[in-house]
Amino acid sequence: MPDVKYWLGFNLVNGVGPAKVQALLDYFGSLAAAWQATELQLAQIGFDRRTIKNLQETRTAVDLDRAWEQVQAAGLHLLTWESPDYPAYLKEIPAPPPLLYVQGELQEVDQWAVAVVGTRRLTSYGRQVTQDIVSGLVHHNITIVSGLARGIDAVAHKTAVEMGGRTIAVLGSGLDTIYPTEHRQLAHSIAQGHGALISEYGLGVQPEAKNFPPRNRIISGLSLGVLVVEAAERSGALITANFAAEQNRDVFAVPGNINSPASRGPNQLIQQGARLVTGVEDILEELNIHMVAEHTAVQMALPETAEEIALYAHLSSQPVHIDDLSRASGLPTGMVSSTLTIMELKGMVRQVGGMNYILCREPDPVYEVKE
Structure with a gap:
């Protein structure tokens, strides 16, 4: 990701957490652009004087290319909010970390x-x-x-x-x-x-x-x-x-x-x-999960009703909360809940805790909803 070194840069600034990173993205569109922000621009989006000073000092002291090389030399890789591999559940929490340092592999x-x-x-x-x-x-x-x-x-x-x-x-x-x-x-x-x-x-x-x-x-x-x-x-x-x-x-x-x-x-x-x-x-x-010992594949049932089709369009292998499904599909929450129950019985979707749902596409391992 071209901008990853700027995410790294802001991670090194004392006082810049998730809320301020989001404010920078909302105002500048990217952290690459935000890295060049003026003192006036930073003040306009709510940065206090101390944080502005910290950012200015970091920009002067830190060579971002060198910092990125050090991360790579340590055998690490970085995940940001914009990374496709950023953990889906973690991204749902209030104030998720904008940048993760990772050693090893997330699957x-x-x-x-x-x-x-x-x-x-x-x-x-x-x-x-x-x-x-x-x-x-x-x-x-x-x-x-x-x-x-x-x-x-x-x-x-x-x-x-x-x-x-x-x-x-x-x-x-x-x-x-x-x-x-x-x-x-x-x-x-x-x-x-x-x-x-x-x-x-x-x-x-x-x-x-x-x-x-x-x-x-x-x-x-x-x-x-x-x-x-x-x-x-x-x-x-x-x-x-x-x-x-x-x-x-x-x-x-x-x-x-x-x-x-x-x-x-x-x-x-x-x-x-x-x-x-x-x-x-x-x-x-x-x-509400149980692994099938035989690891047998299931045929994916296809949506039949208008409600199932509407929800199916917004489901994937990544967890989606029932409230988000309601907003995205335009269906009332009660209807979404009852439709998901039917889809679950058909083996089309699976609830994975916290009222989050995914499509049942994985052939191995296979999970089934426990009755």
Whole structure:
């Protein structure tokens, strides 16, 4: 993408986040044009003096061609909002990261992802439950998303790798600064054939505490749902669960000993309405998906009614929310809902959580709606 170095440039400017990037795109049409913006133009679209100064200093200090070469030399590639491979679910969340640094490979199958998160101080119970559930998810070709932290995160990633599955690690630092350092080999294994490492932070950015809550919104944003295995009452895992709820994603929690500090977080989530999980089937049922063991192909039914034809035109392999389908087709939400139910029974569409739908075109693996 010709403009990618300008996305990289704005990513390096302190104070320029998703809202300001969107304002720049709305005003200038591209970040290449925005990179040349005058102080007056920036003020007109709401940039404060400090951010304007930061941008001016970055433009003076940073050689964008050199910065882009450094990214390539590190073995990374960049995804922006304009990239066709930018994760579809992540793009739906409020304030998605404008730029993602990626090491490894993201695949279309990664849209079928569940985040598994929890405490760094896991118990033997938490370890066993994580291994059991992640193994079950991987068996059903579900990608595991987590944060590469000690404890539950590490067990989730390691189990996925050992099972030959896919896993995505989202970092709160630059991808050249693996944290904790003892997980460098795990990170290498993930990037070399088992998934991808992702960060919205540039090279050299250290794992500061302020980086982790924003990181957690990406973990939930990449996923159909978030499973909290063990967590204290105040923990990053609960922040991730809260983001999931705000993003209209499913929240799952593993019940535990009421006297165990590690189970207070999940037990609290269950009291607040999270789905209680005692096995992988609880997650698959809630997400309304089940992999057909035989991997047999289904013939794609064709739309018949006017309503089916109208909705079919706006569906693809990328998830679309029912409200967006209603707006795009001009059909009332109630009619859209009932029509989608019929199309689902015919095997034409599939609900993938959060009232999002896709066309059932993939011949392998094949999923079916559970009755």
